[in-house]
Amino acid sequence: MHEMSLVRSVVSIVTEEAEAAGAAKVTKVHIVLGEGRDIVEDLFESLFQFLARGTVAEGARVVLHTRPYMVRCNACGNEFHLIPIDKRTWTCPECGKYKDYQLVSGMEFYISKIEASKGN
Numbered sequence: 246m247h248e249m250s251l252v253r254s255v256v257s258i259v260t261e262e263a264e265a266a267g268a269a270k271v272t273k274v275h276i277v278l279g280e281g282r283d284i285v286e287d288l289f290e291s292l293f294q295f296l297a298r299g300t301v302a303e304g305a306r307v308v309l310h311t312r313p314y315m316v317r318c319n320a321c322g323n324e325f326h327l328i329p330i331d332k333r334t335w336t337c338p339e340c341g342k343y344k345d346y347q348l349v350s351g352m353e354f355y356i357s358k359i360e361a362s363k364g365n
């Protein structure tokens with residue numbers, strides 16, 4: 246379950262940032278997530294709630310912004326959407342070359358925005 250370590254690092258970054266900014270409570274955490282990361286979104290959110298208990302991020306909403314897994318064909322340069330678990334999508338729809346591509350996007354994993362309310 247690789248979600249656990251990713252969520253753990255998200256929670257520690259969020260709480261550090263919030264505390265440094267003097268926030269009383271984190272309300273929302275926006276995360277950009279590539280499809281290729283193979284994250285179970287529901288699991289991610291519930292782990293976040295679990296790990297954030299007792300911190301300023303407790304009860305914050307997690308908003309996941311998914312990025313498609315895009316590759317560029319080495320043979321013809323065409324960019325197409327690939328689904329890692331579906332081998333039928335590993336073939337370039339333009340020239341028919343199989344499994345000969347470079348990754349363009351889809352492995353993103355970062356916090357894009359933290360929303361918080363200020364304490365007194």
Ligand SMILES: [Zn+2]
Nearest residue numbers: 318321337340
């Ligand atoms: Zn191609």
